């Protein structure tokens with residue numbers, strides 16, 4: 367096993383990885399920017415290296431600085447967390463070249479999944495259901511016209527280098543297609559430096575359901591069930607839960623088996639998430655794959671009882687997956703993302719946290735690196751805590767979340783706590799009646 371792991375991240379996820387290392391008896395190295403000198407991930411790591419100024423591009427995103435920190439401290443592996451360098455295939459290659467284990471999938475798999483059009487084609491061939499579409503990049507407006515005509519309107523144009531909702535265009539008629547195609551290509555080029563786009567049938571009111579997977583380096587891939595992520599706003603998830611109210615044991619079993627076989631056929635290893643759209647008839651369509659541990663991984667941990675971050679480290683160190691074929695989810699877990707922002711305008715609210723009091727009790731988990739008197743920096747994303755509850759049933763989990771939100775006291779900055787309190791009291795949410803447009807009702 368590794369002797370020392372460098373954690374190439376900050377905030378709650380850096381602390382989460384440090385916790386996993388401590389439990390495995392592995393030493394840790396934190397890296398930090400000048401803005402994060404007094405952060406908890408720095409205090410709790412065995413060693414810490416300053417890698418640059420506050421700006422991410424000059425610190426957490428800077429490959430030579432992170433690699434140098436690993437070399438200097440003699441770390442034998444790097445855990446990238448989520449965001450920053452976690453899905454950078456080049457970074458994973460540099461780690462490999464420097465004989466530092468990258469705790470994640472192989473670089474070629476990261477690169478494949480980063481190319482959304484290619485990922486779709488490969489996953490379709492590997493047996494996952496996909497929407498009718500261009501099956502690859504659309505070279506011209508003439509080709510776009512022909513494809514859209516044969517799929518039928520509405521269609522959606524997506525940037526192949528995109529993901530997470532950036533660079534998409536919905537097209538409702540033939541008349542709109544020419545302009546939409548040109549605009550989509552232009553926006554893709556501006557945002558990602560690659561103009562490639564693809565087309566698929568547009569699903570009006572989808573749910574976003576994703577499967578957690580883990581693969582070892584011996585060809586075995588296991589799924590850990592699904593997460594329901596439809597409660598989001600502007601492509602930012604607000605709340606996630608597992609299991610989804612829209613999935614039966616039979617469907618989970620069927621989709622899980624498809625996901626496992628598709629991923630083992632491409633040599634997938636380590637943690638990953640396969641995202642699906644579900645339409646109103648409850649058909650699944652593969653959308654994209656994330657090749658990292660995700661923000662919302664704790665809901666899966668709570669219902670499966672598996673520490674996914676420890677498992678990532680063990681697998682990267684050469685361990686085999688040795689689970690019985692079917693992990694059955696136990697009870698119900700919900701996660702609320704507590705962001706430092708105005709709950710109703712979505713404007714960031716960085717600053718000094720005057721007081722910070724976390725809820726506790728049975729089935730209540732708080733993943734955070736915040737504390738009383740800490741400062742939320744405007745330089746990074748606004749997530750300050752994840753509040754996760756686990757109970758025997760969904761109604762009990764909702765009640766537990768309500769009381770935990772009430773007992774979560776954060777003063778000095780605005781947070782999304784009041785927004786989550788409204789969702790917990792929503793009759794449609796309680797009934798499991800929602801899709802990705804659920805939050806539009808709170809728009810005013």
Ligand code: MV4
Pocket residue numbers: 497522529530531532566567568569570572573574596598601643653654802
């Ligand atoms: C779609 C779609 C409807 N039809 N694709 C948004 C994020 C990006 N990964 C893909 N997205 C969507 N793709 C087709 N063919 C609707 C969305 C979408 C969405 C998806 C998941 C979660 C929230 C969403 C919010 C708006 C649109």
